[in-house]
Amino acid sequence: xxxxxxxxxxxxxxxIAIMTFILITSSGTMALAVNMGYRKDRKKTFWxxxxxxxxxxxxxxxxxxxxxKLILEGVRPWGNPFGAAQFGSSFFMITGFHGMHxxxxxxxxxxxxxxxxxxxYEKRGGNYEIFEITGLYWHFVDLVWVFIFALFYLW
Amino acid sequence: MAEDGTQHxxxxxxxxxxALFILSTxxxxxxxxxxxxxxxxxxxxxMLLKASGIVLIFMHMGWERLALKLVILVPPVAILxxxxxxxxxxxxxxxxxxxxxxESTMEVETPGHH
Numbered sequence: 001x002x003x004x005x006x007x008x009x010x011x012x013x014x015x016i017a018i019m020t021f022i023l024i025t026s027s028g029t030m031a032l033a034v035n036m037g038y039r040k041d042r043k044k045t046f047w048x049x050x051x052x053x054x055x056x057x058x059x060x061x062x063x064x065x066x067x068x069k070l071i072l073e074g075v076r077p078w079g080n081p082f083g084a085a086q087f088g089s090s091f092f093m094i095t096g097f098h099g100m101h102x103x104x105x106x107x108x109x110x111x112x113x114x115x116x117x118x119x120x121y122e123k124r125g126g127n128y129e130i131f132e133i134t135g136l137y138w139h140f141v142d143l144v145w146v147f148i149f150a151l152f153y154l155w
Numbered sequence: 156m157a158e159d160g161t162q163h164x165x166x167x168x169x170x171x172x173x174a175l176f177i178l179s180t181x182x183x184x185x186x187x188x189x190x191x192x193x194x195x196x197x198x199x200x201x202m203l204l205k206a207s208g209i210v211l212i213f214m215h216m217g218w219e220r221l222a223l224k225l226v227i228l229v230p231p232v233a234i235l236x237x238x239x240x241x242x243x244x245x246x247x248x249x250x251x252x253x254x255x256x257x258e259s260t261m262e263v264e265t266p267g268h269h
Binding site: 013017020021024025027028030031032035132135136139140142143146147149150151154155 | 168172175176179182183185186198201209210212213214215
């Protein structure tokens with residue numbers, strides 16, 4: 001707990017707040033994309049998914065910036081100048097896995113979005129369940145961030 | 156998957172979206188509160204509210220049958236109970252060591268570099 005207070009200084013948490021709002025916004029655009037998918041509105045689905053992917057990409061970029069800053073301040077997976085070494089390990093492992101999933105999600109979203117635009121699913125009998133699956137993946141990534149935000153940054 | 160047809164009204168997504176923004180703003184504001192049990196409680200409460208909203212509305216679990224809800228939600232709760240029990244046990248062992256040996260086994264010798 002004592003280690004986390006080191007991140008309570010205003011500027012880093014401001015970045016984290018912006019990242020949080022970006023991820024929530026992307027979850028909203030994804031929910032709309034899923035809905036448009038059910039309505040078989042391919043154009044809107046495509047653009048909403050691209051918007052979601054762009055928001056996800058900006059999230060990962062900000063996370064890369066945040067990691068750089070922490071590493072320059074001396075935080076490592078095996079040590080943490082602000083407190084318990086375990087904080088460094090779990091922080092980098094958990095936010096790293098989360099960031100990796102966001103990155104994978106961005107690629108996944110773009111693949112599905114372009115398939116939608118090109119009519120890939122029409123050729124396969126018009127089964128649009130893929131949106132629900134993509135949506136579930138993306139919302140889960142957002143869900144994990146809700147827990148990370150509360151337990152790592154705010155606690 | 157939504158069983159009750161193909162499309163939910165958009166309105167509920169806008170409401171959920173706005174709710175997530177408002178709750179997150181409050182989450183952020185907890186950082187300016189006095190540290191203590193009350194602040195921790197607020198953080199956890201807001202976290203659970205946001206998580207429930209995402210799972211129920213965005214992930215459509217609210218439209219699922221009860222059996223599926225239970226299959227998904229009960230195992231994580233069971234794990235949390237297990238973690239709680241282990242933590243309780245750990246503090247008990249720590250307490251009895253302090254009582255009988257007079258020293259803590261949980262103190263970190265040198266934080267940081269190895």
